[in-house]
Amino acid sequence: MTDTTPAPGSVALITGGTGGFGRALARKLRALGVTVVLTDLDGERNRQVADDLGCEFVPLDVTDRAANRAVVAEIEERHGRLDAAYLNAGISAAKSDDVLDMDEFMKVVNVDLFGVVYGVEAARPAIKRAGGGAIVVTASLAGLSPMATDPGYSVAKGGAIAFVRSMAPRLAAEGTTITAICPGFADTAIIDRIRDQFQQAGFPVLSAEEVADAMVMAWTSGQPGAAYVIQPGVGTVPYKFKGVPSAKTASGETAVVPEALRPPSMR
C-alpha cells in the first residue's frame, strides 16, 4: 500500500469507537471523506458521541463472536462495502494489586485478544470482497514490554500482536494489510485512574490525535504484520523484532523450513 489517503468512497469500521482513540480517529477519517461506522457498547452516551461526530452508530460488544459478523453484514448491506476495520476496543484491569485475579484476567483477555480475533474473522471476507484493504489492531506497548501491574493486559496485547503477525501473510495474499498499533500511555479515559501520577512524575503521555495519525498511516501505508510503536518525543516507528535462532542441520547449516510450516499462500 503506497497511497497516503484512503480511496474516495471508502468505508471504515471502528470498534470501541466512542473512546478516546476512536473519536480522534473518526474525526480524521471523516475529514478524509471516509464513511465511518462507530461501534461500541450500547448506551445513550455512545450513541450521542457518534451522532456528534456525524458517524453512524452500531452497538457491538466485541466479545460476542456472532455479533461481530452481524455488524459487518449490516455495514455491507447498508454501504455496499467495508475497506478498513479498526479493532480498537479495549479495557485494562480495574485494579492493580499483587493478587492474580482470574476473573479480571479473563475479562481483559476476552475483550483485548478475543475481541480482535472475532473482529478479524468477521471483517476479513468483507474487506476481501471490497478488493482488499486494511485491518488495524490497537495493541499496546504493553504487548511488547511486560506490564507488571496488569499481566492480563500484557498477555492480551502480546497475543494480539502475535495474531497480527501470524495472520499477515494470508491476508496480504488477498490484498488486506493487517498491522498492530502499539502506543505508550496516552491521554484517554483508560488512564483516568493513574493520570495524576503521570502529572506528578512529569511523565509525558501521548495525545489521542498522535495515535490517530498513526492509525490512519497504518491503513494507507502500513506494512503487513508491522507493529508500530508510538512514544512521546519519538513518534511512530515500526518495532524491530529480533527473531529467533534458526535450527541447524547436523552439518551446521541453517535448516530449511518444511513446506507444511508455511501457509498455503507462501508455498
Ligand SMILES: NC(=O)c1ccc[n+]([C@@H]2O[C@H](COP(=O)([O-])OP(=O)(O)OC[C@H]3O[C@@H](n4cnc5c(N)ncnc54)[C@H](O)[C@@H]3O)[C@@H](O)[C@H]2O)c1
Ligand atoms: N490510552 C492509552 O494509554 C492506551 C495505550 C495503549 C493502548 N491503548 C488501547 O487503545 C484502545 C482504545 O482505548 P482508549 O485509550 O481510547 O480508551 P477508552 O477507554 O477511551 O476507549 C476504549 C473503548 O472501548 C470500549 N469497550 C470496552 N469494552 C468493550 C467491549 N466489550 N466491546 C466493545 N467496546 C468496548 C469502551 O466503551 C471505550 O469506548 C484500547 O484497546 C486500549 O487498550 C490505550
